[in-house]
Amino acid sequence: MSARLKLTLSYAGFLMLASALLLAAVWVFLLRYVPDGVNTPGMFGPNRSDLERAFVPKAAAALVFLLVFGLVGGWMLAGRMLSPLTRITHATRLAANGSLSHRIGLEGRKDEFRELADAFDIMLARLEAQVAEQQRFAANASHELRTPLAITQTLLDVARNDPDRDADELVERLHFVNTRAIDLTEALLLLSRADRRSFVRESVDLSLMAEEATETLLPLAEQRGVTIETSGDIAPTIGSHALLLQMTTNLVHNAIVHNRPEHGTVWVTTSVDPRNVVLTVENTGGNLSPQLVSTFAEPFQRGSKRTRTDHAGVGLGLAIVQSITQAHDGTLSLTPRDAGGLRVVVRLPAASPRPTGTPAATSTSASRVT
Incomplete structure (x- = not known):
């Protein structure tokens, strides 16, 4: 019936x-x-x-x-x-x-059917955007993965046609290309894992994530003459320790490599409010337009107008940050600094209110980085 x-x-x-x-x-x-x-x-x-x-x-x-x-x-x-x-x-x-482009567009007063139709239209709009993003991502990923394979094939063809070619040089170049391909594959796997939200949630302190990421990247900062300053409050949230550490590391690494050629600075701070914990990463650098900044979180967008280095990455750093943030029900905002450089703010749901009188997290002294 x-x-x-x-x-x-x-x-x-x-x-x-x-x-x-x-x-x-x-x-x-x-x-x-x-x-x-x-x-x-x-x-x-x-x-x-x-x-x-x-x-x-x-x-x-x-x-x-x-x-x-x-x-x-x-x-x-x-x-x-x-x-x-x-x-x-x-x-x-x-x-x-x-x-997915069709919409119901139900007219009339707002009742249960209207709410259902509106919710369905919103779902269709999100699905359409996600499908378009996945198609664009798949095309970009295929292109990026094809590049090192094509380079490897070219190097092997040249070596086969020129037996007298220096083998050490060939091995070194193949090693570099292979490393780039491995980095890209691992980044794609990490991005897929964050999108699926297939991770165990636990209590995490973002201030400790900031300290650990800073300690890990201190040698790179010293090599580039970048000063890192970390400060802020204990920032408890719930999520994956590994993914949030990867998110923080990506942000700090991005701030280091896209900085001034010398005497650059990176500021890493954490704070809390009644509902969220906030991680802010700022760096010095050239002037950036809001239009250019809006593309930084898209996959394989390396920011061609930013300072290019030998650590250009695979173009997934901020895309991974955005996926991890969304997987933890947070928000990511990128804005250019008036004095030059970029300001990145990650907001995640707070695990619990910070007790009164809780001391601030230990800071990494700027004097430790030259």
């Missing part, structure tokens, strides 16, 4: 039940004022037998009419009530066939 037929029978059944109860009430009311037995001489008015002959046929006819009226009216009313579901079903079938 279709939903429309079920609703029709429900409406008609309810109408028949209400009508039967009403007629029963009328019958009981009339019986109170009609004497039983046969009329006696000198008395006027009907007795119960007369009432039955007059009332029952008309009551039966009324019930038959109400049954027909309930079925017809219920069918029409059910069709009107279920018409939004027909549009939603049509949109669902189009989406199942791959057409």
Whole structure:
């Protein structure tokens, strides 16, 4: 049975039940004022037998009419009530066939059907955006993975055609290309893991993540003459220790390699508010336009107008940061600094309010980095 037929029978059944109860009430009311037995001489008015002959046929006819009226009216009313579901079903079938651009666009007052249709439209919009992003990502990933393979093939062809070529140079170049391919593959796997949210959640302190990432990248900062300053409060959140450490490391590494050629600075701070913990990473550098900054979190966007170095990466650093942030129900914002450079702010849900009087996290002294 279709939903429309079920609703029709429900409406008609309810109408028949209400009508039967009403007629029963009328019958009981009339019986109170009609004497039983046969009329006696000198008395006027009907007795119960007369009432039955007059009332029952008309009551039966009324019930038959109400049954027909309930079925017809219920069918029409059910069709009107279920018409939004027909549009939603049509949109669902189009989406199942791959057409994600269709929208229901249900008009009228805001009721349960309107909320369902609006939620479905939002879902379709997100699916369309995700599919487009995945297609673009797959195309970029295929191109990026094909590049080291093509370079390797070229090097091997040259070596085969030139037996006298220096083998050590060939091995060194092959090692460099292979390392880049491994880095890219690991970055893609990490990005996929963050998108799937397939990780164990535990209590994590972002201030400790900042310290660990800074300690790990101190040699790189020293090599480039970059000063790193870390400070802030204990910032507890819930998430994956490995992914959040990777997120923080990516941000600090990005701030180091895209900095001034010398005497650059990186600021890493953590803070808390009633609902969120905040990780902020800023660096010095050239002036950046908001339009350029808005593309930094897209996969394989290396920021061509930023300072290029031999640590250019695979173009997934900030894309991984964004995926990890979204997987932890947080937000990522990138803004250019007025004095040059980039300011990155990650907001994650706080695990619990920070107790009063909790000391700030230990800072990494700037004097440790030259």
